[in-house]
Amino acid sequence: xxxxxxxxxxxxxxxxxxxxxxxxxxxxxxxxxxxxxxxxxxxxxxxxxxxxxxxxxxxxxxxxxxxxxxxxxxxxxxxxxxxxxxxxxxxxxxxxxxxxxxxxxxxxxxxxxxxxxxxxxxxxxxxxxxxxxxxxxxxxxxxxxxxxxxxxxxxxxxxxxxxxxxxxxxxxxxxxxxxxxxxxxxxxxxxxxxxxxxxxxxxxxxxxxxxxxxxxxxxxxxxxxxxxxxxxxxxxxxxxxxxx
Amino acid sequence: xxxxxxxxxxxxxxxxxxxxxxxxxxxxxxxxxxxxxxxxxxxxxxxxxxxxxxxxxxxxxxxxxxxxxxxxxxxxxxxxxxxxxxxxxxxxxxxxxxxxxxxxxxxxxxxxxxxxxxxxxxxxxxxxxxxxxxxxxxxxxxxxxxxxxxxxxxxxxxxxxxxxxxxxxxxxxxxxxxxxxxxxxxxxxxxxxxxxxxxxxxxxxxxxxxxxxxxxxxxxxxxxxxxxx
Numbered sequence: 001x002x003x004x005x006x007x008x009x010x011x012x013x014x015x016x017x018x019x020x021x022x023x024x025x026x027x028x029x030x031x032x033x034x035x036x037x038x039x040x041x042x043x044x045x046x047x048x049x050x051x052x053x054x055x056x057x058x059x060x061x062x063x064x065x066x067x068x069x070x071x072x073x074x075x076x077x078x079x080x081x082x083x084x085x086x087x088x089x090x091x092x093x094x095x096x097x098x099x100x101x102x103x104x105x106x107x108x109x110x111x112x113x114x115x116x117x118x119x120x121x122x123x124x125x126x127x128x129x130x131x132x133x134x135x136x137x138x139x140x141x142x143x144x145x146x147x148x149x150x151x152x153x154x155x156x157x158x159x160x161x162x163x164x165x166x167x168x169x170x171x172x173x174x175x176x177x178x179x180x181x182x183x184x185x186x187x188x189x190x191x192x193x194x195x196x197x198x199x200x201x202x203x204x205x206x207x208x209x210x211x212x213x214x215x216x217x218x219x220x221x222x223x224x225x226x227x228x229x230x231x232x233x234x235x236x237x238x239x240x241x242x243x244x
Numbered sequence: 245x246x247x248x249x250x251x252x253x254x255x256x257x258x259x260x261x262x263x264x265x266x267x268x269x270x271x272x273x274x275x276x277x278x279x280x281x282x283x284x285x286x287x288x289x290x291x292x293x294x295x296x297x298x299x300x301x302x303x304x305x306x307x308x309x310x311x312x313x314x315x316x317x318x319x320x321x322x323x324x325x326x327x328x329x330x331x332x333x334x335x336x337x338x339x340x341x342x343x344x345x346x347x348x349x350x351x352x353x354x355x356x357x358x359x360x361x362x363x364x365x366x367x368x369x370x371x372x373x374x375x376x377x378x379x380x381x382x383x384x385x386x387x388x389x390x391x392x393x394x395x396x397x398x399x400x401x402x403x404x405x406x407x408x409x410x411x412x413x414x415x416x417x418x419x420x421x422x423x424x425x426x427x428x429x430x431x432x433x434x435x436x437x438x439x440x441x442x443x444x445x446x447x448x449x450x451x452x453x454x455x456x457x458x459x460x461x462x463x464x465x466x467x468x469x470x471x472x473x
Contacts, residue, residue: 009331016338020345027352034356042359057359 043087050136050146051110051117068119070109076100078231092123093130105228110136117145120229124221127213129153131162131221137176141233144186147171149218159214170197170205176226178203183230185223188215266392274396278404280466285408286459287469290376295409296451297371302425305413307361309406311354313399315346315372316381320398322346323386330387339382340373347372377405412454420445 002008041057044064048055055063073084084090086106095103108119116139123132133149149162161167171186174197178184189204190212197205207215226233264271284290298304319342323330330338351369354362362369372378381401386394417423419442422430430439444450463469 003329003331004333009334012329012331013334013337016341020341024345024348027349031352031356035352035359038355038359 040088046148046150047108047110047119047121047134050119050134050148051112052146053112067110067112068108069111070107072107072109073104074107074229074232076103076105076228076231078229078235092121092132096123100228103228105225107229107232115139118233120225122149122221122225124217124224126151126154126162126217127159127211128155131214131217133218133221135171135222135226137233142175142177144171144174144176151214154211154214158208158210161208161211162214162218167205167208173200174203174205175201176203176222183223183227185219185226187219190215271393271396274393275400275403278401279407280404280462281469283404283408283462284377284380284401285405285455286462288377288380290380291405292455294371294375295405295412295455296448299409299413299416299451299454300420300446301417301423302410302413304361305406305409306425307354307358309402309409311350311369312372312375312378312405313402315343315350316378316398316402317395318398319343319346319378320381320386320394321391323382324389324391324394327387335387336379336383339379343373343378343382375405377401408455408458411458412451415454416445416451420450 038057041060044060045055045057048060048063048067051067053063053067071086073081073086073090075081081104084104086104086108090104090106092106106121108121110117110119118137118141120135120137121132122135123130125131129152131149131151131154133147135147136145137143138145147168149168151160151162154160154162174186176183176185184203187204188207190207192199192202192204192206194202194204195206278284282288285292285295294308298308319339322342323339326338347369350372351362354369381397385397389397414424417425418429422428422435422441442450445454
């Protein structure tokens, strides 16, 4: 056979594409369950770590069920949509693109040693791609208990540093409302002159050198997501009981 | 007139050829040379990009090494099997497809069975395909050699690459974070005496410098590697 003929070349290419496509499709679909299980457990792990509970992926599910007492899907008026399961049915990546009125906002309520925490999932954009995370608020619904961030494709060593513990620790103790009670969120700031983040009332954390746009993305994501939870966060426990 | 014996056609073609032992000196060379005399990183200076990027800690370096060994051995073997069937005009594309699908396979398997590691390697797994060593060996070796030799060549070159990766990662993790493979090896008492981890070791420039020192030491020991001019 003439291996330099056009027919042979086309035939070879077509056969190769077919074979490769079926092998890859088969692998991807047979491993899918294991992979999505990993993603699910990682999500639990992340939520738990915002309230200071570190666990490996294997133990995540059990601890999650222990500590997370409520998983709410909120409407933008603060009321709870009972028909939606916050953990499995709300995909934030899709949800954030919707109109605020039709969005459902997931909120996890955790109880650890009699203290209650409110965990808000975050999602926004970094420099290259999506960034996301979770932020846990104390019982006062103002002070940050802990934060976790992750990203899809930020630059390793620069933007990707938002996933480092030392960066996430900077958020602990910061407050999302200012003194007059307005929501201000937390800014990742290059000019706060507070490299050790000792000032916990400035609503700012120190930025990472070389990661300005990712840092701005983190600030924007926090304020953008939190504003939708205002009706819930501002409501008194009595109001919440009324809503339910 | 032909010579009486050699004209007789053997019944089975490959029996007639003098069989080379599986690990003949030449074949062992295929495995061994890339570790030192013909190291892809320090001698051919290929694959530097990933050598700088994932040598902060030992663990990802080890996983990267294993992944590259798997990808290179498999794609070398596949291209070598197909070497007489691959149309010459699209051979680079075919090589690319073979490597890319191997890489995706490795990525999928890691994501299912070693999720943390796959997250850490994330983009670098994808970058295996752009690793010049992989394509280089396919084009330079697998297209012209038998399956077994290509397999050895793939394993050898990937191991040579991985050896350097692990060596660099060893020093970077040790001096950068005082740990090896995630475990602290520098005792607390030394920190109390005023020792501090060298943060610069964690950044890429020190990877380049570490690699430079390794190249220097290798050439000091192995003089035939030194360029004449």
